[in-house]
Amino acid sequence: MSIKVAVLGCGSVGSQVVRLLQEQAGDLEARIGTPVELVGVAVRRLDAPREVEVPEGLLTTDAAALVARDDVDVVVEVIGGIEPARSLILAALENGASVVTANKALLAEDGPTVYEAAEKAGRDLYYEAAVAGAIPILRPLRESLAGDRVTRVLGIVNGTTNFILDKMESTGAGFSEALEEAQELGYAEADPTADVEGFDAAAKAAILASLAFHSRVTAADVHREGISEVTAADVQSARDMHSVVKLLAICELRQLSTPEGAEGTEEAVSVRVHPAMIPDTHPLASVRGAYNAVFVESEAAGQLMFYGPGAGGAPTASAVMGDLVTVARNRLAGTRGAGESAYADRAVLPMGDTVTRYHVAIDVDDRAGVLAQVATAFAEHGVSIQTVRQEGRGADAQLVVVSHTATDAQLAATVEHLRGMDIVREVTSVMRVEGGDE
Structure with missing residues (x-):
């Protein structure tokens, strides 16, 4: 028997997933206990240029037919966006496949629908690559810290904005000048709105808060401000305070005041993305260039920091492959990993x-x-x-x-x-x- 894998999307991340499936076939078989077989790759255009060569006969433009195949065990979704990704993931789960996805936008906007579909189907839904690229942050929150109480997650989760702010800090450049350089180097898109206005970071913050605080948090719940209004004077003022400016995703557990005499305490979640000054002695202050880092505070473990490349085809594919190995092992053993944990059902503070x-x-x-x-x-x-x-x-x-x-x-x-x-x-x-x- 083999674990049969279908990949949706063959862009910068998808192409690297295909490459790793081929180049590491022997190691994957040894780690999982059975061969992993790539059975199809769905793309929009068959003749589009690609970073890797896809074996003959595997490319298809019919993604719906690919996820409907009875022999597919795992569907890897790396096309992004809401639709058709959501419909394809739901169809894959309904048809009995487990899903590995890197789709932060979908999980932040309509995660409960996907989680519930996975629960109903009795299949895995893994998404480490949805936040901070290669950095293993979601699984520690989901599994390693499951017995602890996380109180705060503070992170730099967007490499484009960190590159721009770092360039402004190190050279004295203004925002427009730093953005132009980021675009020339490929760190920023031609339309950088999703990054510089904080939409990308807000989606990631919603996912982090949901996992950390066992409550459903959507991107719409996240207060969001971007960096386009940050000036060279702001950066200089931060320097005068021995601080640096970073775009931060901040997820906090807050204790609410209760009426006098009332028993117990009530808690809520605060989730926000905005530029902020942090002391230059803080671990996050030293995160340079397009790198990401997430700082986690919990009652028992104390302070933890996760650091690494937050984007890019190969780093993100690394996170996808880690999930794929776990899902394949579960499939082989006839088990599934932990599903959504939203038991706390805490409100999100305005x-x-x-x-x-x-x-x-x-x-x-x-x-x-x-x-x-x-x-x-x-x-x-x-x-x-x-x-x-x-x-x-x-x-x-x-x-x-x-x-x-x-x-x-x-x-x-x-x-x-x-x-x-x-x-x-x-x-x-x-x-x-x-x-x-x-």
């Missing part, structure tokens, strides 16, 4: 209730009493100031304020208040601050 800190740069009139008025504006909204410094004189006078923690709603209201003050010419920069001393 961004306004999320606790954070702000860095605010304010162009002000250079006269006596200005600092006191600014401090009063913060106090009126219940926000305590951690540090404040003045830069420049006269027409160039600027205050740079870093707050203590408060709700995002309090901090946002403070900024709006500042913008309406006569002594404030302009609020030139607002950025959240993560890590470090409160």
